[in-house]
Amino acid sequence: MSSPQQPVFKALADPTRRAILKRLQEGSETAGEIAEAFAISKPSLSHHFNILKAAELVRTERRGQHIVYSLDATVLQEAMAMLLDLFSPGDASHEQDNDVE
Template identity: 55%
Template sequence: MTLDNTFKALADPTRREILQMLNDKALSAGDIAKSFNMTKPSVSHHLNILKNAELVIAERDGQNIIYSLNTSVIQEVVQQIMEFFDIGEDDNETE
Protein backbone atom coordinates (compact mmCIF):
# COMPACT_ATOMS: atom_id res chain seq x y z
CA MET A 1 0.00 0.00 0.00
CA THR A 2 1.48 3.30 -1.10
CA LEU A 3 0.05 6.79 -0.79
CA ASP A 4 0.73 7.24 -4.48
CA ASN A 5 -1.62 4.43 -5.47
CA THR A 6 -4.10 5.53 -2.84
CA PHE A 7 -4.33 9.14 -3.98
CA LYS A 8 -4.38 8.17 -7.66
CA ALA A 9 -7.23 5.80 -6.91
CA LEU A 10 -9.11 8.46 -4.96
CA ALA A 11 -8.58 11.08 -7.66
CA ASP A 12 -11.43 9.74 -9.79
CA PRO A 13 -15.04 10.60 -8.88
CA THR A 14 -16.40 7.27 -10.15
CA ARG A 15 -14.03 5.40 -7.88
CA ARG A 16 -14.92 7.55 -4.90
CA GLU A 17 -18.59 6.88 -5.57
CA ILE A 18 -17.89 3.15 -5.68
CA LEU A 19 -16.19 3.38 -2.29
CA GLN A 20 -19.18 5.23 -0.88
CA MET A 21 -21.50 2.52 -2.14
CA LEU A 22 -19.33 -0.17 -0.60
CA ASN A 23 -19.19 1.73 2.64
CA ASP A 24 -22.87 0.92 2.93
CA LYS A 25 -22.61 -2.73 1.95
CA ALA A 26 -20.61 -5.17 -0.15
CA LEU A 27 -21.78 -5.47 -3.76
CA SER A 28 -21.12 -7.54 -6.86
CA ALA A 29 -19.32 -6.04 -9.83
CA GLY A 30 -22.57 -6.15 -11.78
CA ASP A 31 -24.55 -4.35 -9.09
CA ILE A 32 -21.90 -1.68 -8.94
CA ALA A 33 -21.88 -1.32 -12.72
CA LYS A 34 -25.66 -0.82 -12.77
CA SER A 35 -25.27 2.44 -10.86
CA PHE A 36 -23.07 4.02 -13.46
CA ASN A 37 -23.70 5.39 -16.86
CA MET A 38 -20.80 3.49 -18.35
CA THR A 39 -20.04 0.02 -19.65
CA LYS A 40 -19.14 -2.94 -17.47
CA PRO A 41 -15.55 -3.10 -18.69
CA SER A 42 -15.06 0.53 -17.71
CA VAL A 43 -16.37 -0.11 -14.22
CA SER A 44 -14.26 -3.24 -14.05
CA HIS A 45 -11.22 -1.09 -14.82
CA HIS A 46 -12.03 1.21 -11.91
CA LEU A 47 -12.57 -1.74 -9.61
CA ASN A 48 -9.20 -3.07 -10.60
CA ILE A 49 -7.52 0.22 -9.70
CA LEU A 50 -9.26 0.22 -6.32
CA LYS A 51 -8.16 -3.36 -5.78
CA ASN A 52 -4.55 -2.59 -6.67
CA ALA A 53 -4.65 0.31 -4.23
CA GLU A 54 -5.92 -2.24 -1.68
CA LEU A 55 -8.88 -0.03 -0.91
CA VAL A 56 -11.26 -2.88 -1.74
CA ILE A 57 -11.23 -6.66 -1.56
CA ALA A 58 -12.65 -8.88 -4.30
CA GLU A 59 -14.00 -12.34 -3.52
CA ARG A 60 -15.65 -14.70 -5.90
CA ASP A 61 -19.01 -16.07 -4.87
CA GLY A 62 -20.24 -18.39 -7.59
CA GLN A 63 -20.69 -16.41 -10.76
CA ASN A 64 -20.40 -13.13 -8.94
CA ILE A 65 -17.40 -11.27 -7.67
CA ILE A 66 -18.22 -9.44 -4.48
CA TYR A 67 -16.41 -6.25 -3.71
CA SER A 68 -16.10 -4.86 -0.22
CA LEU A 69 -14.13 -2.13 1.51
CA ASN A 70 -10.75 -3.13 2.86
CA THR A 71 -11.42 -1.43 6.16
CA SER A 72 -8.12 -2.23 7.81
CA VAL A 73 -6.14 -0.75 4.95
CA ILE A 74 -8.45 2.26 4.89
CA GLN A 75 -7.72 2.89 8.57
CA GLU A 76 -4.06 2.74 7.67
CA VAL A 77 -4.55 5.09 4.73
CA VAL A 78 -6.28 7.71 6.85
CA GLN A 79 -3.51 7.33 9.39
CA GLN A 80 -0.86 7.91 6.73
CA ILE A 81 -2.71 10.89 5.32
CA MET A 82 -2.69 12.46 8.78
CA GLU A 83 0.99 11.73 9.13
CA PHE A 84 1.56 13.17 5.69
CA PHE A 85 0.16 16.45 6.95
CA ASP A 86 1.86 16.05 10.33
CA ILE A 87 -1.45 15.79 12.12
CA GLY A 88 -2.49 13.37 14.86
CA GLU A 89 0.71 11.33 14.87
CA ASP A 90 -0.39 9.55 18.05
CA ASP A 91 -3.49 7.85 16.62
CA ASN A 92 -6.17 8.85 19.03
CA GLU A 93 -8.67 10.80 17.02
CA THR A 94 -11.85 8.93 18.03
CA GLU A 95 -12.25 9.83 21.61
Protein backbone atom coordinates (compact mmCIF):
# COMPACT_ATOMS: atom_id res chain seq x y z
CA MET A 1 0.00 0.00 0.00
CA SER A 2 1.49 3.34 -0.98
CA SER A 3 0.71 6.52 0.88
CA PRO A 4 -2.52 8.02 -0.44
CA GLN A 5 -1.79 11.37 1.17
CA GLN A 6 1.62 11.89 -0.38
CA PRO A 7 0.15 14.34 -2.96
CA VAL A 8 -1.57 16.26 -0.16
CA PHE A 9 1.61 16.86 1.81
CA LYS A 10 3.46 17.79 -1.37
CA ALA A 11 0.66 20.20 -2.22
CA LEU A 12 0.76 21.79 1.22
CA ALA A 13 4.54 22.22 1.06
CA ASP A 14 4.30 25.29 -1.16
CA PRO A 15 3.38 28.66 0.40
CA THR A 16 1.59 29.87 -2.73
CA ARG A 17 -0.64 26.81 -2.70
CA ARG A 18 -1.39 27.21 0.99
CA ALA A 19 -2.31 30.83 0.30
CA ILE A 20 -4.65 29.70 -2.49
CA LEU A 21 -6.37 27.27 -0.12
CA LYS A 22 -6.62 30.01 2.43
CA ARG A 23 -8.40 32.25 -0.06
CA LEU A 24 -10.77 29.51 -1.15
CA GLN A 25 -11.63 28.90 2.46
CA GLU A 26 -13.31 32.32 2.35
CA GLY A 27 -15.35 31.27 -0.68
CA SER A 28 -15.03 29.98 -4.23
CA GLU A 29 -13.21 32.07 -6.82
CA THR A 30 -12.46 31.96 -10.52
CA ALA A 31 -8.94 31.26 -11.74
CA GLY A 32 -8.64 34.88 -12.80
CA GLU A 33 -9.72 36.26 -9.45
CA ILE A 34 -7.16 34.12 -7.70
CA ALA A 35 -4.51 35.10 -10.21
CA GLU A 36 -5.06 38.80 -9.47
CA ALA A 37 -4.04 38.20 -5.87
CA PHE A 38 -0.65 36.75 -6.74
CA ALA A 39 2.49 38.17 -8.26
CA ILE A 40 3.17 35.17 -10.48
CA SER A 41 2.00 34.44 -14.02
CA LYS A 42 -1.28 32.75 -14.83
CA PRO A 43 0.38 29.67 -16.25
CA SER A 44 2.32 29.29 -13.00
CA LEU A 45 -0.89 29.57 -11.04
CA SER A 46 -2.50 27.08 -13.36
CA HIS A 47 0.33 24.68 -12.54
CA HIS A 48 -0.41 25.10 -8.82
CA PHE A 49 -4.11 24.51 -9.50
CA ASN A 50 -3.22 21.23 -11.16
CA ILE A 51 -1.27 20.10 -8.13
CA LEU A 52 -4.11 21.08 -5.81
CA LYS A 53 -6.59 19.24 -8.03
CA ALA A 54 -4.38 16.15 -8.16
CA ALA A 55 -4.30 16.18 -4.37
CA GLU A 56 -8.09 16.57 -4.39
CA LEU A 57 -7.79 19.67 -2.24
CA VAL A 58 -9.87 21.71 -4.69
CA ARG A 59 -12.74 21.09 -7.07
CA THR A 60 -13.48 22.96 -10.29
CA GLU A 61 -16.61 23.88 -12.15
CA ARG A 62 -16.93 25.74 -15.41
CA ARG A 63 -19.21 28.79 -15.43
CA GLY A 64 -19.24 30.32 -18.85
CA GLN A 65 -15.71 31.29 -19.78
CA HIS A 66 -14.68 31.11 -16.17
CA ILE A 67 -13.50 28.18 -14.13
CA VAL A 68 -14.54 28.36 -10.52
CA TYR A 69 -12.28 26.82 -7.90
CA SER A 70 -13.51 25.73 -4.52
CA LEU A 71 -12.04 24.05 -1.48
CA ASP A 72 -12.53 20.33 -0.90
CA ALA A 73 -11.88 19.73 2.78
CA THR A 74 -12.24 15.94 2.72
CA VAL A 75 -8.62 15.11 1.98
CA LEU A 76 -7.47 17.86 4.28
CA GLN A 77 -9.23 16.04 7.09
CA GLU A 78 -7.33 12.87 6.32
CA ALA A 79 -4.02 14.73 6.40
CA MET A 80 -5.02 16.22 9.72
CA ALA A 81 -5.87 12.79 11.04
CA MET A 82 -2.42 11.60 10.03
CA LEU A 83 -0.78 14.48 11.86
CA LEU A 84 -2.97 13.86 14.86
CA ASP A 85 -1.74 10.30 14.81
CA LEU A 86 1.77 11.61 15.33
CA PHE A 87 0.60 13.05 18.66
CA SER A 88 -1.08 10.01 20.07
CA PRO A 89 1.37 7.27 20.99
CA GLY A 90 -0.36 4.16 22.17
CA ASP A 91 -3.40 4.18 19.95
CA ALA A 92 -2.04 2.57 16.81
CA SER A 93 -5.37 1.05 15.84
CA HIS A 94 -5.73 3.09 12.69
CA GLU A 95 -2.06 3.27 11.72
CA GLN A 96 -1.28 4.55 8.25
CA ASP A 97 1.13 3.25 5.64
CA ASN A 98 4.33 5.27 5.46
CA ASP A 99 5.43 4.72 1.88
CA VAL A 100 9.11 3.98 2.33
CA GLU A 101 10.49 1.98 -0.52
